[in-house]
Amino acid sequence: MSTQPNDPAVFTPFQRRAFLKGMLGAGAGSVIAASPRFAQAAPKGGGNAPAGDLVRLACCGIGNRGADVVNALHATGLAKVVALCDVDMGAPHTLGILKQFPQLPRFQDFRAMFDKMANDIDAVSIGVPDFAHFPIAMLAMSLGKHVYVEKPMAHTFQEVELMMQAEQKFKVAAQMGNQGHSEANYFQFKAWTEAGIINNVSKITAFMNSSRRWHGMKVSGYLPGQPVPASLDWDTWLGTAQFHAYNKGYTHGDWRSWFDFGNGALGDWGAHIFDTAHEFLKLGLPAEINSLQAAGSNEFIFPQASTLCFKFPARDQMPPLELTWYDGVNNLPPLPDQFGGAVVDANIPPPTAGKIETKAGAPGKVIYGGDLTFKGGSHGATLQIIPEAKARELASKLPQVPKSPSNHFANFLRACKGEETCRSSFAVAGPLSQVMVLGVIAQRLNAQLKFDRATKQITNNKTANALLAGPPPRKDWEQFYQL
Secondary structure, three states, rough: OOOOOOOOOOOOHHHHHHHHOOOOOHHHHHHHOHHHHHHOOOOOOOOOOOOOOEEEEEEEOOOOHHHHHHHHHHHHHOEEEEEEEEOOOOHHHHHHHHHHHHOOEEEEOHHHHHHHHHOOEEEEEEEEOOOHHHHHHHOOOOOOOOOEOOOOOOOOHHHHHHHHHHHHOOOOOOOEOHHHHOHHHHHHHHHHOOOOOOOOOOOOOOOOOOEEEEOOOOOOOOOOOOOOOOOHHHHHHOOOOOOOOOOEEEEOOHHHEEEEOHHHHHHHHHHHHOOOHHHHHOOOOOOOEEEEEHHHHHOOOOOOEEEEEEEOOOOOOOOOEEEEEEEEEOOOOOOOOOOOOOOEEEEEOOOOOOOOOOOOOOEEEEEEEEOOOOOHHHOOOOOOOEEEHHHHHHHHOOOOOOOOOOOHHHHHHHOOOOOOOOOEEEEHHHHHHHHHHHHHHHHHHHOOOEEEEEOEEOOOHHHHHHOOOOOOOOOOOOHHHHH
16 A cells, blocks of 8 residues: 555545545535446336335345345335345346346446435345445435445445444434344343443453355465456446456455455454444443454455454443454464353354354353353353353342344334334444454554544554545545545
């Protein structure tokens, strides 16, 4: 990366925002233009606004995880899918959703979809690669559309910051897709914190030791160019990212291996492992992030194993807290002697490649409180007090934990209708996502970072501070940063 003083890549997030503000002064409706070539003819009978109070849902990303999101939202009975959008429309991984909704309008470019159908859409699901969340969400929110965005919220610290601001500015329901935030884990952690069962936490160990796509990869540069599949709009797939020649090694989940496109194991699983601790212990943003290990580190792909220590200052009456993250198959965390078996939720999906099979068991955490120690898993898995003898002693004294009134997808759709509040709104999920982005920067540079929580700047490393914003967006994609 260039570090010349006048290189946009070294702008702080807020300097770049001011820079872009002076560039395309028009509103969202006029600055976002898309070529008609991206729109496919809508089959007869598709795209009509639904009757009754169903939320009219447009779906961006309809294959792989995106398909899961579409199906989960549709299964609530609270939405009517009115449009499908995918840059690889018609490829094998999109066929399931296409067959399920054969009469709907189809688009390869989300900008064309909004140009044609904005008045027929209430909400948008975004199940696309990490780096592509931002422009879709920003355009949708600027048009007053509610958004369900897979985790992590976005690719860079700045993008998350702008998405939080847009949520407030445009007064939309915005939910990040860490579904455990609507399951038993959420309500238990809330009840136990309010009752003082979880108190004076000073240390958390979080771990994800399953095999990932980049494990075993050895690269010294970007992948060589290959012919672009006929079904794929590669230019729109790239979105705001700098140009890369097409290679299948960037697609179908493999994008997660690359710093330019994904957020690694931390961005993938952090939001499922320590999200409730982050919210109910009021962690906010760290003051320091230390890379303790970055095995096999290079400038292109994520480390083969990493250990990160996040230091959070005292909050209210709570003491300073250190959260240490471990990933990598053999980078196993230290666990209490009486940890026992891993905490597993049957509903936890496997990683995007591979299975959850490690010596340490499933992904999870250990929370060290002032009086008690807890072990937990991922997603909706509940905490357990350890050792077991202590858990049995306290069983009758624990507060009752309420059941969830709605799953994460129904919670979002009901929030669109004004009936509930998003549990993982951008105001809640944004700082969590920014913690993970800061960790990725520390991984990438294998560095110790000092972070000013007030100014939201990294104060001891100019290269790291520039990565809060990342490289400047490609030409014609700058406008998304001023919406």
